[in-house]
Amino acid sequence: MKGLAVIVLAAQLILVAAATLQPLEAEPPNVISLGTVDGKSYYYNKTLRSWFNSRAFCIENGMQMATIETVSQAEFLKSRQSLNAFSGYFEIAGRDAQIARQFSWDSTGEALTDIPGLPFRLNGGALDYRTCISYLASESPFLNIKECPLAGYALCQI
Numbered sequence: 001m002k003g004l005a006v007i008v009l010a011a012q013l014i015l016v017a018a019a020t021l022q023p024l025e026a027e028p029p030n031v032i033s034l035g036t037v038d039g040k041s042y043y044y045n046k047t048l049r050s051w052f053n054s055r056a057f058c059i060e061n062g063m064q065m066a067t068i069e070t071v072s073q074a075e076f077l078k079s080r081q082s083l084n085a086f087s088g089y090f091e092i093a094g095r096d097a098q099i100a101r102q103f104s105w106d107s108t109g110e111a112l113t114d115i116p117g118l119p120f121r122l123n124g125g126a127l128d129y130r131t132c133i134s135y136l137a138s139e140s141p142f143l144n145i146k147e148c149p150l151a152g153y154a155l156c157q158i
């Protein structure tokens with residue numbers, strides 16, 4: 001019986017040692033960490049990309065595009081603005097439905113459809129319904145409604 005107890009103890013020691021040797025959770029590659037708030041971690045990369053390429057970048061590096069859903073998350077990001085190079089426009093997960101159905105004819109309730117040769121244009125610009133959100137990291141941050149192809153930096157989260 002004593003021999004068995006020794007074997008069990010040795011096995012337990014090996015398990016404890018193995019658990020201790022587990023590597024720390026690796027940081028994702030190609031990004032700079034902003035830290036953790038509400039149990040999630042924000043990261044950014046300052047290569048200019050379209051909204052869709054920013055989303056692909058986050059996913060390829062094991063993250064998602066960032067969301068900002070609480071006051072504490074907004075205040076956290078604002079507090080990070082003065083750090084490192086976290087300033088400028090960062091693509092985040094917000095976007096419109098990407099479909100013309102967002103507009104309807106008031107008279108009939110029918111959706112507006114895409115008609116070749118008749119583009120949507122916002123007064124003074126080319127902003128149609130295919131809009132995406134970027135976050136302006138600054139002393140006065142805001143959510144910037146923009147055309148998805150216009151380039152910004154990537155803000156990701158885990």
Ligand SMILES: *[C@@H]1O[C@H](CO)[C@@H](O)[C@H](O)[C@H]1NC(C)=O
Nearest residue numbers: 029030031032045046047057
């Ligand atoms: C940003 O991503 C690119 C790859 O697309 C990489 O070459 C670059 O080093 C990254 N920047 C940082 C700060 O990690």
